[in-house]
Amino acid sequence: xxxxxxxxxxxxxxxxxxxxxxxxxxxxxxxxxxxxxxxxxxxxxxxxxxxxxxxxxxxxxxxxxxxxxxxxxxxxxxxxxxxxxxxxxxxxxxxxxxxxxxxxxxxxxxxxxxxxxxxxxxxxxxxxxxxxxxxxxxxxxxxxxxxxxxxxxxxxxxxxxxxxxxxxxxxxxxxxxxxxxxxxxxxxxxxxxxxxxxxxxxxxxxxxxxxxxxxxxxxxxxxxxxxxxxxxxxx
Numbered sequence: 001x002x003x004x005x006x007x008x009x010x011x012x013x014x015x016x017x018x019x020x021x022x023x024x025x026x027x028x029x030x031x032x033x034x035x036x037x038x039x040x041x042x043x044x045x046x047x048x049x050x051x052x053x054x055x056x057x058x059x060x061x062x063x064x065x066x067x068x069x070x071x072x073x074x075x076x077x078x079x080x081x082x083x084x085x086x087x088x089x090x091x092x093x094x095x096x097x098x099x100x101x102x103x104x105x106x107x108x109x110x111x112x113x114x115x116x117x118x119x120x121x122x123x124x125x126x127x128x129x130x131x132x133x134x135x136x137x138x139x140x141x142x143x144x145x146x147x148x149x150x151x152x153x154x155x156x157x158x159x160x161x162x163x164x165x166x167x168x169x170x171x172x173x174x175x176x177x178x179x180x181x182x183x184x185x186x187x188x189x190x191x192x193x194x195x196x197x198x199x200x201x202x203x204x205x206x207x208x209x210x211x212x213x214x215x216x217x218x219x220x221x222x223x224x225x226x227x228x229x230x231x232x233x234x235x
Contacts, residue, residue: 063210066090066166073158078140083127084115086156086164087142108146125151132182132211133157133204139167141184149173153186155202155211168202168211184211190218197221 071089074080087104104112108123115122125143132139137158144152155168172188175197179185184202201215 063208063212065210068156068164068166071164073162073164078138078156078158079129081140083124083140083142084112084122086140087124087144088112090166104144104152105146108144130179132184134182143177146171153177153184155184167209193218195220
């Protein structure tokens with residue numbers, strides 16, 4: 001790696017050579033104006049006299065984390081864990097069919113108990129192992145298919161003492177799940193805005209020790225081939 005002073009020494013001869021070339025070009029090498037540019041304007045605060053918020057907003061549980069009881073991470077890391085056993089250990093189904101943002105349908109939890117005997121009906125997707133926290137150790141990312149075309153996504157972090165902590169749990173009608181760097185990006189359908197999808201980016205927050213939805217966008221998408229009008233269609 002070169003130091004800053006070395007980079008400056010390398011830049012001086014190049015700058016000198018560039019000045020000679022420009023001097024020999026005459027007017028042909030002059031920079032041409034692209035015309036006037038719009039004046040930059042800063043943001044204007046609307047309704048600056050709004051009263052301060054005195055009560056906290058509704059808690060959707062995005063930062064909720066929990067230790068998974070009875071699960072010990074082996075020395076080899078999370079790759080040595082059975083994702084079905086991890087989900088069964090959480091016992092997250094409530095009497096209403098789901099329990100909080102991390103809950104699964106009772107129908108789904110019932111299928112989890114029979115994954116070994118009936119693997120074809122097991123709702124657990126192929127797990128992924130990636131370092132999303134940046135601590136050099138892999139996390140366990142699990143996907144679970146549920147009724148109403150819902151897909152649950154959960155992420156688990158191994159602790160130094162061998163315990164396992166759930167650091168992310170959400171579910172939606174997902175179109176795709178991507179990993180960009182250490183971010184988990186979920187794309188879901190938009191029922192109320194045809195031609196658009198929701199794109200949510202989940203990122204690790206070391207202060208809260210949780211994966212948080214740091215970016216939530218509504219993105220325009222191209223219509224699928226089946227949705228395009230056919231020749232001669234009046235639509």
